[in-house]
Amino acid sequence: MTRTNETRQPPVGQAEPRPGMSRPAVVVHGVHKSYRSGTLDTPVLRGVDLVIETDQLSVLSGPSGSGKTTLLNLIGCIDRPDRGDLTVLGRQVGALNDNQLSDFRRDHIGFVFQNFNLLPVLTAYENVEYPLLLAGVPTDERKRRVKAALDQVGLAAQLRHYPSQLSGGQRQRVAIARAFVKAPALILADEPTANLDSENGAAIVALMRTLQRQHNVAFVISSHDPQLKAHADRVYPIRDGRLLPPEATPVRAEIAAPSLV
Amino acid sequence: MFSLNSLALPLRNVMRNRRRTLVTLITLIVGEIALLIFGGYANAVVDGMQTGIVQQIGHLQIQRKNYFLLGTGSPMDYGIADYRKVIAAVEADPQLKNMVKVTTPLLQLQGIAGDFNRGVSRTVAGYGYVAADQNRMREWNEYRFPIEPKKIALPEGQSDVVSLGIGVARTLRLCDALTVPNCPKGEVADKNPGGKAMPDDIGALTELEAASPNLPASDGQPRLDVLAATANGAPNVINARVAAAESLGVKEIDDSYMAMPLEMAQQLVYGRDTPQVTSIVLQLRSTADIDTVRARLTRIIQDHGWDLEVLDYRTLFPAYDQTRGLFASIFGFILLLIGTIVLFSVANTMSTVVMERTVEIGTLRSMGMRRAGIARQFLSEGLIIGTLGTVLGCGLAVLCALAINSAGFTWTPPNSIEKIPLVVHMFNTPDLIVGSVAALLLLAAISSLLPAYRAARIPVVEALRHV
Numbered sequence: 001m002t003r004t005n006e007t008r009q010p011p012v013g014q015a016e017p018r019p020g021m022s023r024p025a026v027v028v029h030g031v032h033k034s035y036r037s038g039t040l041d042t043p044v045l046r047g048v049d050l051v052i053e054t055d056q057l058s059v060l061s062g063p064s065g066s067g068k069t070t071l072l073n074l075i076g077c078i079d080r081p082d083r084g085d086l087t088v089l090g091r092q093v094g095a096l097n098d099n100q101l102s103d104f105r106r107d108h109i110g111f112v113f114q115n116f117n118l119l120p121v122l123t124a125y126e127n128v129e130y131p132l133l134l135a136g137v138p139t140d141e142r143k144r145r146v147k148a149a150l151d152q153v154g155l156a157a158q159l160r161h162y163p164s165q166l167s168g169g170q171r172q173r174v175a176i177a178r179a180f181v182k183a184p185a186l187i188l189a190d191e192p193t194a195n196l197d198s199e200n201g202a203a204i205v206a207l208m209r210t211l212q213r214q215h216n217v218a219f220v221i222s223s224h225d226p227q228l229k230a231h232a233d234r235v236y237p238i239r240d241g242r243l244l245p246p247e248a249t250p251v252r253a254e255i256a257a258p259s260l261v
Numbered sequence: 262m263f264s265l266n267s268l269a270l271p272l273r274n275v276m277r278n279r280r281r282t283l284v285t286l287i288t289l290i291v292g293e294i295a296l297l298i299f300g301g302y303a304n305a306v307v308d309g310m311q312t313g314i315v316q317q318i319g320h321l322q323i324q325r326k327n328y329f330l331l332g333t334g335s336p337m338d339y340g341i342a343d344y345r346k347v348i349a350a351v352e353a354d355p356q357l358k359n360m361v362k363v364t365t366p367l368l369q370l371q372g373i374a375g376d377f378n379r380g381v382s383r384t385v386a387g388y389g390y391v392a393a394d395q396n397r398m399r400e401w402n403e404y405r406f407p408i409e410p411k412k413i414a415l416p417e418g419q420s421d422v423v424s425l426g427i428g429v430a431r432t433l434r435l436c437d438a439l440t441v442p443n444c445p446k447g448e449v450a451d452k453n454p455g456g457k458a459m460p461d462d463i464g465a466l467t468e469l470e471a472a473s474p475n476l477p478a479s480d481g482q483p484r485l486d487v488l489a490a491t492a493n494g495a496p497n498v499i500n501a502r503v504a505a506a507e508s509l510g511v512k513e514i515d516d517s518y519m520a521m522p523l524e525m526a527q528q529l530v531y532g533r534d535t536p537q538v539t540s541i542v543l544q545l546r547s548t549a550d551i552d553t554v555r556a557r558l559t560r561i562i563q564d565h566g567w568d569l570e571v572l573d574y575r576t577l578f579p580a581y582d583q584t585r586g587l588f589a590s591i592f593g594f595i596l597l598l599i600g601t602i603v604l605f606s607v608a609n610t611m612s613t614v615v616m617e618r619t620v621e622i623g624t625l626r627s628m629g630m631r632r633a634g635i636a637r638q639f640l641s642e643g644l645i646i647g648t649l650g651t652v653l654g655c656g657l658a659v660l661c662a663l664a665i666n667s668a669g670f671t672w673t674p675p676n677s678i679e680k681i682p683l684v685v686h687m688f689n690t691p692d693l694i695v696g697s698v699a700a701l702l703l704l705a706a707i708s709s710l711l712p713a714y715r716a717a718r719i720p721v722v723e724a725l726r727h728v
Contacts, residue, residue, distance in 0.1 A: 073721075078626070098631075099632075102629050102630065102632075103631075106629020111627045117623075119270070119624070121270065121274055121276075122273070131629070134628060
């Protein structure tokens with residue numbers, strides 16, 4: 001990763017924690033990213049600066065092709081920027097090799113996908129258990145955490161169900177439990193409600209918000225779902241690969257417990 | 262609650278597309294069966310050949326040095342005079358006692374057999390045997406072929422009889438007397454048909470021998486004159502009864518074979534001189550002991566300062582190794598064909614699997630699985646398919662082998678006129694099963710390597726975007 005020589009605007013949010021504040025979860029500085037299609041380079045991110053605080057639910061908002069998923073991928077350490085610096089949970093991830101990045105994701109980052117991405121040959125229990133297996137968590141501890149996670153998302157009765165035996169909303173709950181079960185410091189969700197109907201979408205949003213607060217985790221979501229924006233602590237609009245000033249979000253003193261479908 | 266382990270996920274993935282897995286498994290199963298059945302058949306042929314050879318010439322022979330290379334043309338110059346001492350030394354050796362089944366002398370000679378008065382004769386390869394020892398040798402059946410031991414036609418305990426190969430019997434017009442099969446009818450032995458007259462001195466010698474008071478009166482069995490050169494180069498003739506004709510399984514041998522008691526052969530070759538033999542034949546209880554016994558024999562020979570050498574049946578009968586080599590090359594060719602099919606079949610399956618599960622690869626990688634973990638997973642799936650295919654193939658091949666072995670099929674090998682049981686020897690040595698399983702497993706692993714490597718190299722973002 002290289003730092004650009006351009007004169008930088010200060011990152012959206014704050015580059016350094018203020019006295020008494022915790023370290024930011026993510027610091028993005030001058031990040032550029034292009035995708036090559038044949039001989040043509042298509043810029044997707046054009047010098048993005050961003051600071052995401054811990055313990056907050058942040059939404060990257062924008063239309064299709066705006067670059068929000070690309071930014072989410074960079075923050076999730078599953079892609080590398082062409083230029084710019086990226087610090088995730090205090091770690092300069094640009095300096096990490098592929099194995100180190102894999103280990104970093106395994107230990108610190110959870111993912112929720114638009115299409116749920118559950119492993120079809122594994123039951124709900126086993127899908128949630130899998131990240132703990134990768135992390136080498138002992139059997140007893142694993143069992144306790146998997147059951148607790150599935151209980152939290154309201155699927156204690158569907159432990160043995162395969163993804164094909166679950167509804168869309170239930171699958172996404174399993175995916176959320178899978179992301180939370182290893183107690184990561186950062187969870188990223190790419191359009192988590194895009195494949196759900198409005199009722200299930202609302203329930204999933206409420207669930208994510210509740211879990212985010214219970215676990216005190218930094219939650220970054222790419223979405224243009226207004227429900228999500230309404231629950232967010234911060235909304236970062238992106239247009240044409242550039243980050244716009246954050247939108248104001250409704251102040252929420254209390255989030256009601258989700259009504260589980 | 263089922264707990265995932267390293268094999269659970271690959272195993273379930275293998276069962277995910279059952280039809281495709283089944284097709285790949287069938288390729289492996291058929292390949293494994295073909296390899297094992299052909300390999301077992303080749304083993305049976307080679308084992309059968311070894312059995313036939315060992316029954317006739319033993320595992321090892323002690324001979325005068327260079328008799329094998331030079332002595333067959335003049336066997337009289339390469340006799341073992343003190344063969345009884347050699348046999349006694351072998352039989353007295355405590356190490357050899359449990360490994361050697363038969364130790365017996367053999368005198369080979371070249372001669373002419375004929376009824377000179379009827380004008381029929383032919384050259385013969387004579388074998389002076391101890392008939393009882395030869396019959397014990399024919400009981401050897403280490404590989405348990407479903408055959409009954411066949412005694413040699415030379416009667417035990419009689420000193421004035423010979424037996425002939427059926428080809429010799431036909432030539433000497435003894436078809437009716439010896440009930441030889443496949444004799445052309447209407448062929449009448451003319452007086453000296455187209456041949457030269459017997460020299461007068463040989464004729465006189467023959468008549469003298471036939472009138473010998475030492476010979477018992479004829480009991481209706483045909484008689485023959487056997488003419489050979491003595492060790493001193495003088496002609497010697499013995500008149501003998503013909504007990505029977507037998508088939509040795511190879512026409513060329515049947516056309517020249519004549520067996521006689523050792524004493525008769527020694528009298529024919531050495532007259533009143535010290536009797537000798539050309540070989541001392543050793544048959545072992547197990548072929549596996551051959552190197553140990555040979556080393557021990559060599560030591561005994563060295564200790565006694567005898568001018569002898571030890572030769573094994575593979576040296577004495579080179580066609581054995583040639584046949585083994587032939588079957589090994591055919592097996593190798595079949596392995597190459599089957600291996601190629603397995604290689605492409607498994608590779609095709611695994612490539613399709615990787616393509617279908619690209620998003621899953623991205624998901625696992627985003628959860629923190631390293632590239633090596635992805636590669637290991639697909640490699641495991643290839644190995645599971647390989648293991649299932651080869652194990653099932655082995656099981657079915659065993660059933661096929663049992664069916665073939667109990668079906669009672671027979672076949673006639675090349676250069677043979679006797680049918681032998683068609684069997685499959687799969688279990689005599691683990692080499693065949695272990696080797697074929699290992700080869701196909703290795704191929705399955707190799708076939709999975711490239712798809713697994715490609716799966717591991719897919720960028721996470723591309724994998725997640727895959728449609």
